[in-house]
Amino acid sequence: MDDMRNKIICRYSDERALYAAYMPFISDGGLFITTADEYELGSDIVMRLQLLDEPEVLEVEGKVIWITPKGAQGGRPSGVGIQLQGKNKRYVRNKIETYLTGMLNSNQPTDTI
Numbered sequence: 032m033d034d035m036r037n038k039i040i041c042r043y044s045d046e047r048a049l050y051a052a053y054m055p056f057i058s059d060g061g062l063f064i065t066t067a068d069e070y071e072l073g074s075d076i077v078m079r080l081q082l083l084d085e086p087e088v089l090e091v092e093g094k095v096i097w098i099t100p101k102g103a104q105g106g107r108p109s110g111v112g113i114q115l116q117g118k119n120k121r122y123v124r125n126k127i128e129t130y131l132t133g134m135l136n137s138n139q140p141t142d143t144i
Contacts, residue, residue, distance in 0.1 A: 037074055039064055039113070042081040049082065050131055054097075057114050060124035061096065065110040070095045076113050082126060089126070092117030 041064060043049040054061035062078070070076075074095040081088050097112025115123055 037070065038077045038079070039066070040079045043083065045083065046130055049127060053127055053131060054112055055128070057096065057112070059115050059120050060127065061093070061112050061114045062127075063097070063099075063110055063112050065108045067101070067109060070098065070111045072096065072098060078113060080123065082130060089119065089123050091115055091119045091123045 041052075041062070043052065052063045052065075054063060062080075064078075072095055076093040076095060077090065078093055079088050079090050093113035093116050095111050096114045099107050099110050099112075101109040103109065
């Protein structure tokens with residue numbers, strides 16, 4: 032992967048946090064990353080993800096497709112939505128959706144909608 036890309040490290044310690052961040056409505060899946068750092072739409076990202084208690088750190092490429100600024104309506108946290116891309120996108124999406132089985136159709140609020 033290109034070393035010129037922005038890098039983000041995320042750890043989701045439980046299903047509730049992962050559910051709040053996951054964006055299944057994005058083609059190929061996406062994650063909302065709560066951050067005060069500023070990114071531009073279309074920026075390429077490399078994410079290193081640790082899901083729940085797994086020792087494995089997943090690395091996946093992504094693109095910034097959503098920005099929630101500081102002070103957003105509804106008390107939403109500031110951050111960026113990253114669309115999963117690259118060769119690991121399906122593996123990462125499947126792993127996330129396996130953890131969230133039964134929660135994906137929930138009406139619980141998320142960090143995005």
